[in-house]
Amino acid sequence: MNKVALITGAARGIGLATAKKFLSEGWRVVLLDIDGDKLSSAYDAINDPENTLAIVCDVSMPDQVSDAINQIIEKFERIDALVNNAGIAVFKSVMETTFEEWSRILAVNLSGSFICTQACVPSMIAVGGGSIVNITSISGTRASLLRVAYGTSKAALIHLTKQQAAELGNQGIRVNGVSPGPVETAMAKQVHTPDIRADYHNAIPLNRYGTEKELAEAVYFLSSDKASYINGEILNVDGGFAATGIGLPSLRRTD
Secondary structure, X not given: OOOEEEEEOOOOHHHHHHHHHHHHOOOEEEEEEOOHHHHHHHHHHXXXXXXXXXXXXXXXXXXXXXXXXXXXXXXHOOOXXXXXXXXXXXXXXXXXXXXXXXXXXHHHHHHHHHHHHHHHHHHHHHOOOEEEEEEOOHHHOOOOOOEHHHHHHHHHHHXXXXXHHHHHHHHOEEEEEEEEOOEOOHHHHHHOOHHHHHHHHXXXXXXXXXXXXXXXXXXXXXXOHHHOOOXXXXXXXXXXXXXXXXXXXXXXXXX
């Protein structure tokens, strides 16, 4: 196989797990991330320079994305799959979130996916089609506390996914979303206190957080030929969380 997958936010977490999954299936992989140090460490740990390429890039900057695409084409000559995983979050209330924070979150989480998709589509068309997977979130389908910017950005990304699927499908490009529930990532470990974790466990039918590897499996499936007639879908990978409900009562207590 000589197919090439581009994964944004690939220096850690779900992005890195996804990169490793594609490599294990015989794909060549491009890792994009804004954090040069962590990206370099991930690239060195993978230790497969023939089949990987690491590029420091801010996905919200069109010029940087364009330069990255040129580097990819120069080395691998094609792009078959794009995983728009890069994302950031600020956990603040409506009134505490600054306009700068709001703008930056939408720039990365929403505009970044728009920019990267536009940049990759010509290369996908040149090889007869491809697949795009946007990493959305359950926060984009149901409101929760302290997620005014993050949740809004993911809600918009869900609709962008469907819009892209409608417009790119007849060019042989499928666009789908993977919507993670609570996942054991570095971000979750940093911001989810024991009582918040207990609340989530109580509301998830599988009674546990997901793993980065489980998310990577779903992303790869949607990118593969096994999902060749799946387009415009949002796949919840959440242990059943979206089918139930959570109020995070620990965040509402005032005593």
